[in-house]
Amino acid sequence: MKKGIRILAIDDSPFRRGRDVRTFLVGLLFRELTLELSFKELVTVDGDDSTEAVIKMVEHPKVREEAKLILTHGTTFAGLNLLDMHKLYERTEVPVVAITSREPTNEIEKALRSANLDYKIEVLRRNPPYMSLKTPRGTCYFSAVGMSGDEVSRLLIRFAVESKIPEQLRIVDVVARLLEGLAP
Numbered sequence: 001m002k003k004g005i006r007i008l009a010i011d012d013s014p015f016r017r018g019r020d021v022r023t024f025l026v027g028l029l030f031r032e033l034t035l036e037l038s039f040k041e042l043v044t045v046d047g048d049d050s051t052e053a054v055i056k057m058v059e060h061p062k063v064r065e066e067a068k069l070i071l072t073h074g075t076t077f078a079g080l081n082l083l084d085m086h087k088l089y090e091r092t093e094v095p096v097v098a099i100t101s102r103e104p105t106n107e108i109e110k111a112l113r114s115a116n117l118d119y120k121i122e123v124l125r126r127n128p129p130y131m132s133l134k135t136p137r138g139t140c141y142f143s144a145v146g147m148s149g150d151e152v153s154r155l156l157i158r159f160a161v162e163s164k165i166p167e168q169l170r171i172v173d174v175v176a177r178l179l180e181g182l183a184p
Contacts, residue, residue: 006031006066007069008069009169010027010077011072011073011176012077012176013026013177013178013179015181017045021045022183024040024041024042027057030171033159035171040179042184046117051088055091059092069094070095070096070097071099071168071169075098080115082127084126085127093146095145098144099165099169100165101163101164103130104141127143128143128144129143135160136157136160137164138164140160140164
């Protein structure tokens with residue numbers, strides 16, 4: 001990826017299970033490490049609307065031709081609201097990389113079964129498996145659509161400034177926390 005790449009970083013706001021019906025999905029558009037734009041979309045706790053919310057952000061007129069990469073903090077938002085990475089890539093033609101700081105387990109699948117949301121397991125299994133990556137700050141895990149593992153590795157190492165995840169995701173996490181409990 002060339003210098004000056006524009007990256008849309010996505011994370012969800014914390015919510016209170018059993019009280020909050022919706023929460024925010026926050027998107028920050030960066031040029032390299034410089035924050036340029038911010039977005040928020042409401043998503044349903046344990047719903048099915050996170051993929052469409054990200055697509056809406058990418059299709060925004062100020063983002064549509066600019067974003068060359070979508071970085072997400074994992075593939076589950078608002079509880080068990082699963083991101084369909086393939087659908088997102090097919091609709092936007094922008095590579096998608098989901099990143100987590102902890103090694104993925106099968107706990108999400110167990111939670112889906114427990115919540116009687118078995119139909120979501122197909123999306124979970126269709127998303128690419130996570131791969132581990134050692135960065136200067138520790139090991140993170142990523143899943144990618146639209147980019148090779150080598151390209152993703154170089155990019156993640158380049159942007160792992162203050163933690164083992166890219167700086168753009170660290171910042172969107174901080175910003176998303178500001179909206180905790182504010183969703184209508």
